[in-house]
Amino acid sequence: MAGIHIERVTKSYGQLAVLKDFSLEVKDGEFVVFVGPSGCGKSTMLKILAGLEEASSGSIRIGGRDVTDLAPGDRDIAMVFQNYALYPHLTVRKNMGFGLKMRGTDSTEIDRRVTDAAKILGVEHLLDRRPKALSGGQRQRVALGRAIVREPQAFLMDEPLSNLDAKLRVHTRAEISALHKRLGVTTIYVTHDQIEAMTMADRIVIMRDGIIQQIADPDTMFRKPANLFVAGFIGSPGMNFLRATVTSNGANPAVRLFGHEVPLQASQSLAGRDVVVGLRPEHIVAGPGPVTFEVTPRLVESLGSEKYIYVDVPSENRAEVARSGGDERRTDTIIARLINPDERIADGRITLSFDPARLHLFDATTQASIE
Amino acid sequence: MKPRFSLDLARPSRRHWLGYLLLAPAVLLIGLIIIYPLIVSVDISFQNVNIARLDQPRRPFTTANYERLFASGDFWNASWVTLKLIVIVSLFCFVIGLATALLVNNKFKGRTFARLLVALPWAMPEVIAVVIFAWMFDSSFGLMNWVFIKLGFIDTTINWFSSPAAAFAVVCITMIWKGYPFVSIMMLAGLQSIPEDFYNAARVDGANAWQRLVNITIPSLMPVLGVTLVLVMLWVFRDFSIIYVMTGGGPLKATQSLSIMTYEQAFGFFKMGYASAIGVVTLIICVIASRLMIGRAPDNI
Ligand SMILES: Nc1ncnc2c1ncn2[C@@H]1O[C@H](COP(=O)(O)OP(=O)(O)O)[C@@H](O)[C@H]1O
Numbered sequence: 001m002a003g004i005h006i007e008r009v010t011k012s013y014g015q016l017a018v019l020k021d022f023s024l025e026v027k028d029g030e031f032v033v034f035v036g037p038s039g040c041g042k043s044t045m046l047k048i049l050a051g052l053e054e055a056s057s058g059s060i061r062i063g064g065r066d067v068t069d070l071a072p073g074d075r076d077i078a079m080v081f082q083n084y085a086l087y088p089h090l091t092v093r094k095n096m097g098f099g100l101k102m103r104g105t106d107s108t109e110i111d112r113r114v115t116d117a118a119k120i121l122g123v124e125h126l127l128d129r130r131p132k133a134l135s136g137g138q139r140q141r142v143a144l145g146r147a148i149v150r151e152p153q154a155f156l157m158d159e160p161l162s163n164l165d166a167k168l169r170v171h172t173r174a175e176i177s178a179l180h181k182r183l184g185v186t187t188i189y190v191t192h193d194q195i196e197a198m199t200m201a202d203r204i205v206i207m208r209d210g211i212i213q214q215i216a217d218p219d220t221m222f223r224k225p226a227n228l229f230v231a232g233f234i235g236s237p238g239m240n241f242l243r244a245t246v247t248s249n250g251a252n253p254a255v256r257l258f259g260h261e262v263p264l265q266a267s268q269s270l271a272g273r274d275v276v277v278g279l280r281p282e283h284i285v286a287g288p289g290p291v292t293f294e295v296t297p298r299l300v301e302s303l304g305s306e307k308y309i310y311v312d313v314p315s316e317n318r319a320e321v322a323r324s325g326g327d328e329r330r331t332d333t334i335i336a337r338l339i340n341p342d343e344r345i346a347d348g349r350i351t352l353s354f355d356p357a358r359l360h361l362f363d364a365t366t367q368a369s370i371e
Numbered sequence: 372m373k374p375r376f377s378l379d380l381a382r383p384s385r386r387h388w389l390g391y392l393l394l395a396p397a398v399l400l401i402g403l404i405i406i407y408p409l410i411v412s413v414d415i416s417f418q419n420v421n422i423a424r425l426d427q428p429r430r431p432f433t434t435a436n437y438e439r440l441f442a443s444g445d446f447w448n449a450s451w452v453t454l455k456l457i458v459i460v461s462l463f464c465f466v467i468g469l470a471t472a473l474l475v476n477n478k479f480k481g482r483t484f485a486r487l488l489v490a491l492p493w494a495m496p497e498v499i500a501v502v503i504f505a506w507m508f509d510s511s512f513g514l515m516n517w518v519f520i521k522l523g524f525i526d527t528t529i530n531w532f533s534s535p536a537a538a539f540a541v542v543c544i545t546m547i548w549k550g551y552p553f554v555s556i557m558m559l560a561g562l563q564s565i566p567e568d569f570y571n572a573a574r575v576d577g578a579n580a581w582q583r584l585v586n587i588t589i590p591s592l593m594p595v596l597g598v599t600l601v602l603v604m605l606w607v608f609r610d611f612s613i614i615y616v617m618t619g620g621g622p623l624k625a626t627q628s629l630s631i632m633t634y635e636q637a638f639g640f641f642k643m644g645y646a647s648a649i650g651v652v653t654l655i656i657c658v659i660a661s662r663l664m665i666g667r668a669p670d671n672i
Pocket residue numbers: 013016018036037038039040041042043044045
């Protein structure tokens with residue numbers, strides 16, 4: 001077990017800069033998740049950590065030892081691959097023992113460790129099968145098993161759940177967390193799924209185009225996103241963004257949202273600035289509140305225990321915010337996520353409200369959060 | 372509803388009819404050009420026929436051809452020559468084919484050109500290849516004698532085609548040169564189907580290059596390897612033109628393989644019944660050998 005220090009790592013493929021100045025300190029036993037949209041350089045960073053790719057510059061230390069130019073096999077790390085990379089010609093037992101065999105561990109020791117790992121993961125009955133005869137979930141466990149028998153200083157996992165179906169993914173997510181608690185080995189986990197990141201991580205590193213956007217624990221990430229990208233990426237559905245200009249209304253600065261003057265708890269110096277106001281869908285509630293407005297929903301989606309209400313945004317509040325890939329949200333609607341709403345929608349009208357204290361403020365030009 | 376007399380192939384119960392219908396022409400053709408001659412030659416091998424003619428009445432059934440065959444020293448000599456050829460040529464084809472495949476599977480400048488170069492002998496017609504090699508090994512103007520003398524391996528020119536051992540070696544070399552690209556192409560295809568992550572996982576597990584070759588590359592190639600081996604062996608077994616053009620089976624029958632012997636008996640001595648018997652025995656050996664090989668190939672992947 002060991003901490004990992006990544007210092008100013010960069011990586012370019014020819015002209016293409018994939019990682020720009022990546023620095024991170026991972027504590028011993030920590031579970032760190034790299035998250036970001038596809039193509040942002042997560043896998044590349046993981047491969048550099050594993051020694052499968054060479055960093056263009058920067059240095060890496062694992063457990064205090066400089067491993068920047070060490071072969072993958074000498075770094076004492078284990079990796080779990082997205083497609084598991086189990087060898088089809090070997091049985092599960094041999095697959096799991098492969099790493100130890102390559103290191104010349106004696107066979108009784110290999111056997112003992114493989115059996116132990118198989119017990120932990122509940123794959124003892126599969127040990128003599130070939131990977132081909134396993135289900136997706138079982139292969140996933142075997143791949144984890146192959147990593148844990150090595151008893152390495154750190155685990156690196158590259159989207160290990162993305163080949164599983166939704167239900168199994170939720171289940172295995174919890175199992176990996178439990179396994180981490182049990183073994184306490186430093187783990188770096190890569191995913192593009194913010195829910196995985198939020199549920200599993202001690203700390204999240206959120207990346208975009210090879211640049212770290214924010215490093216924080218899941219709670220902070222949700223409550224205090226550093227910029228518009230993080231705010232839009234974390235949470236489902238993502239945060240609503242509204243454009244406004246701060247006005248000075250006597251003592252307090254304020255913004256105009258949905259035709260209401262909304263006072264802000266912010267410094268007077270903001271007056272006159274263009275801002276993007278962020279409001280999480282779950283912070284809009286049904287019924288009257290500090291800021292109340294009545295709307296005609298464009299669309300209501302019911303998920304049983306909750307409802308998603310799509311609301312038109314007045315044109316003065318429409319914000320052009322580039323969101324992360326895949327999450328194509330219209331700029332002219334916001335979403336309200338109502339948990340068990342009692343409020344009936346009468347004549348197509350519904351009363352919604354929000355608390356101005358819940359608003360996030362971002363600079364419209366730099367996209368950074370305003371405290 | 373009026374009854375339908377048209378052949379409704381879309382019905383689930385008749386769906387396989389279409390398959391048979393589409394296969395029929397191919398089956399007929401194969402029957403005509405492969406099965407029928409096969410039956411005829413088996414039939415002829417049990418008759419005392421010199422020049423086979425289909426319009427003549429059948430001769431009486433006899434096993435004389437086979438008795439003569441198994442008693443003949445020539446047959447055992449030809450079998451031994453064929454076996455030696457198969458073992459030596461297949462072995463070297465595999466070593467060279469695998470090595471070149473591994474080589475051109477790496478990323479380097481001019482890889483496409485290198486791949487082309489590796490595959491070149493395969494594209495060359497056999498007879499042309501033989502003429503080139505016959506020239507290179509020519510006793511008076513040949514390149515090889517010159518090279519060997521310059522390198523100091525020999526001090527007088529070797530007459531390659533009058534010494535049995537040397538002639539056999541030249542035939543082997545020509546066949547290897549002609550045969551390895553096929554192995555190389557097959558192996559390259561096999562190599563490219565091995566996921567990169569297998570190697571990444573092995574590297575993380577601390578396997579060095581040799582361990583990766585032995586533990587991942589070779590086992591992953593096994594299925595392709597088995598099929599390729601059978602195909603190469605069958606090719607050596609029945610290849611005729613290289614040996615015939617190069618040595619004609621000589622000197623002293625040192626390069627007379629079963630196919631050369633068959634040809635010589637049939638069209639040299641016009642003993643078609645006897646030649647058919649050799650052909651039938653060859654066929655049986657081929658079938659058994661390939662069954663064994665394919666049956667042994669591991670069925671993973
Ligand atoms: N071997 C390579 N050569 C050139 N570009 C690459 C290579 N590997 C990755 N890239 C590029 O680097 C970027 C980051 O890739 P990757 O780290 O795999 O992203 P992800 O965050 O989805 O795992 C992508 O734009 C990809 O196209």
